[in-house]
Amino acid sequence: MIVGDYVPMFSTPIFIGKVFKDISPIIDECKKQQNLCKNGRTLSNRGGWQSKDITNKLLDDYILKQLNEASSLWGFKNKIKIYNFWFNVNKSGDYNIPHFHTNSLLSGVLYLKCPEGSGRIIFENPIFPLLESYINEIPRSQTPVSSYHFTFTPKKSSLLIFPSWVRHHVESGNFEGERISVSFNAFI
Secondary structure (H helix, E strand, C coil): CCCCCCCCCCCCCCEEEECCCCCHHHHHHHHHHHHHCCCCCCCCEECCEECCCECCHHHHHHHHHHHHHHHHHCCCCCCCEEEEEEEEEECCCCEEEEECCCCCCEEEEEEEECCCCCCCEEEECCCHHHHHHHHCCCCCCCCCCCCCEEEECCCCCEEEEEECCCCEEECCCCCCCCEEEEEEEEEC
16 A cells, blocks of 8 residues: 555445436325324424325336336345335424334435425534544544544435444425425345
8 A cells, every 4th residue: 555545444425426316106196195193203203294105106117217226236146125104294393313224224204305405414424433432622624534523414315325323314494385205125
């Protein structure tokens, strides 16, 4: 190795994709599910509505190709299988507390509707506790090496795929209407 080279030892990848097809049928399915089950369920969500797990062939088609692309980029040799899907409908002020997705390898979210001011999704650096104890007081630039978190502002039709073990949360937003998304888990 030449002195002065930068070699990243480890990486925590996030795949950012985009769905180019018409997503309005999926929004219609979400609203149908919400009318059938008004209360939804509460897991990491505080406020808002979350469906029970759903099955949807159209969602499989939308997401599976990008899941396989992401898993291939990350070195997984086998095809990925979607474990579960669920809808999320948030209004201004709703949020999700920090959480992981257990019993899966990859997780993700497809944003179906995102008004301006929707809450951002924040991914925590997996070595955050070590960063905090070693470099908390050291002035530094925020880089992939020294940052405590990665922030993504949702946009309609954007798709995020990330390792299920990355802790994350969703900020409350200040917006008109609803933010609608589909979350999912997958495994090899």
